[in-house]
Amino acid sequence: MSERSALRSRLEALTREVVKFGAVGGAGVVVNFVVFNLVRHLTEIPVVRASIIATVIATGTNYLGYRYFTYRERDKRGRTRELSLFLLFSVVGLVIENGILYTATYGFDWDSPLQSNFFKFLGIGVATLFRFWSYRTWVFRTLPAREAVVSAESFLADDSERSRSTSRW
Template identity: 45%
Template sequence: MTTSASPTPSLFQRLRGLSGEVIKFGIVGLVGVVVNAGVFWVCLQGTGAIKSLSGFIATAVAIGTNYLGYRYWLYRDRDAASRKREITLFLIFSGIGMLIENGILAFSVHVLDYTSSGAQLVAKNVVGLAAGTIFRFFSYRTWVFKALPELAETDEVALANEPALAKL
């Protein structure tokens, strides 16, 4: 008689397995933050529409940068069967994250009256980005970059016996 390990890993095992992913997500995100802050700061130096849309412009450039990091580094081993679906979901969830991030910026400017460039940078790239990042992490790993399904033991046995069944 053989014994098998519990099919459901403990909370500690799941968190330990998640830590590497969180670290890589953070590295890609940090690159995005630098890109976001740099583009945002440059746009704030402009006038008119560029200054008004600086948060959205900066976030859009960072989204493109982050997609490349997530797809080709962090989630390179995940299912990429449907790039169209993946990119569509990535843009939808990134857009929601952008709304969270820039909603906090708008609140700080229009409600709290924090109008200095420094205050706006903190509101958008500290508070807003933190809230948006938490949302993005869970939505990307759950719906966008789905893990490949692992073969169950019964599937492996069926695949091993498949040539024998074909001869019958």
Template identity: 60%
Template structure:
């Protein structure tokens, strides 16, 4: 497999992963914002408390989506480790997300429904960048090196077979 085609294949896989991450993430953002606003309207909770509850619910929603949709082809060994790391990195993301809302609400005194939602959304966006990197790097790891090498060898052999023309000897 040439370097260019290998790079193209990796880029295509990364784009697919980002798209799947985005689908689950957008649904998770919807869950997060819906629960946040319902809690604010129906219970009168303070913005950051309502946001923390909404964030926890969306973390559970996102784990299911990531495990069974986005990263379903990844190594499933060590599920306890996976859940532990997912929880750890999700909590860091929750601190980022709710920290932005906290600073806006209590530090800058921007405490209206609109500003709460704007800064909640901004916090989600910043935390999402961290979560994407940490989940794909630490939580939903690719298959071990031997399996990856075997898969690449199969692709290389298939590509060689496609490049052979009738009447030419095999390399």
């Protein structure tokens, strides 16, 4: 494989990863905003606490999406370690996300629903950059090369078996 085609292949893989990460993250953002606004408008819970509740719920749904969709082909050994690191980096993301909202709300007294949603969105954006880097680097690690080939061959064999069984109809 030439250097140029290797680079193209790596860029295509990264693009697929970013798109999948974005799809799961987008669903998480919807969950986050729905829960945030429901808690904020239906209860007397303060804005940052409502945001933390929403972030925790969205983080739980995101883990499932990342593990079983975005990074399903990544190393599955050591789930306890994976989940521990995911929670650690998610807490850092939660602090980033809600720290921005906290600063806007209590530092500048920007507490209207529109302002809260804007700064929550800004916080999610900044925290997402951190989460993408940390999840792909530390949590959902790539398989060693030999195991990746075996995993891909196994996946292709299973896929070919599925297509043969469905083509009999």
